[in-house]
Amino acid sequence: MSDRSALAGPALLVAPRLLGARLTTVLDDGTVTVRITEVEAYGGADDPGSHAFRGRSARNATMFGGPGLLYAYRHLGLHTCLNVVTGPVGEPSAVLLRAGEVIAGVELAAARRAAAGVVRSARDLARGPARLAVALGLDHTWDGRDLFADVAVHLTLGTPSVEVHSGPRVGVAGPGGDASRHPWRLWLPDEPTVSDFRAATSRRPRARRSPSGTAD
DNA sequence: GGTACGATTGTCT
DNA sequence: GACAATCGTACCT
Numbered sequence: 169m170s171d172r173s174a175l176a177g178p179a180l181l182v183a184p185r186l187l188g189a190r191l192t193t194v195l196d197d198g199t200v201t202v203r204i205t206e207v208e209a210y211g212g213a214d215d216p217g218s219h220a221f222r223g224r225s226a227r228n229a230t231m232f233g234g235p236g237l238l239y240a241y242r243h244l245g246l247h248t249c250l251n252v253v254t255g256p257v258g259e260p261s262a263v264l265l266r267a268g269e270v271i272a273g274v275e276l277a278a279a280r281r282a283a284a285g286v287v288r289s290a291r292d293l294a295r296g297p298a299r300l301a302v303a304l305g306l307d308h309t310w311d312g313r314d315l316f317a318d319v320a321v322h323l324t325l326g327t328p329s330v331e332v333h334s335g336p337r338v339g340v341a342g343p344g345g346d347a348s349r350h351p352w353r354l355w356l357p358d359e360p361t362v363s364d365f366r367a368a369t370s371r372r373p374r375a376r377r378s379p380s381g382t383a384d
Numbered sequence: 385g386g387t388a389c390g391a392t393t394g395t396c397t
Numbered sequence: 398g399a400c401a402a403t404c405g406t407a408c409c410t
Contacts, residue, residue, distance in 0.1 A: 222407075222408095225406075225407080226406085227405075227406065227407090241405095242404080242405070243405095244402075244403060244404075244405095245402080245403040245404030245405065246402065246403060246404080
């Protein structure tokens, strides 16, 4: 079975296969390889937490593009998050790469992270979706790349992990984040690089922007 | 055309 | 633990 066919299918089914997989980027400034330790599954129209819930759009078009594609997007105008598309063409389904361990190119990854912000420890290099993207040197402009055909960014699946832990999805409130329905979030046990769990935060209603600048 | 908000992170208290 | 940063996208008028 090729890596791509092993990756094709519903995100919930495919997500465990991405744990332990290695994602490598070969860029001008060097090579970095990350071993994936934490992922999160996203579906399509049936998943309220998914970008594809409301149908196809310019931003999420890659999610409809077929298995093995890299779906990269910018979040909050600040960070980049990386996903691996798993659904067949036309059926959105993807796995968010939440965290990983840098196993090659540690110095380069640290330099990239240092340029983007503070580096506290080696385990923090790719701990969190946005940090993972920075460590690999990827941003939203890499959206749509084929992870099994592109030289610069390549995915290699490992042997399926025997033990996988699962829990509620991060940052998604309501039914979509309900772990009792599906084990949306998956991670490898005893991995220090797995990100902290933060329950979906109920944002306080922000003071509304006053168009005229006056307070009501 | 305008506005609210988000699959996050880092900083401050 | 709480909140601000910051901008593209989706939704509403």
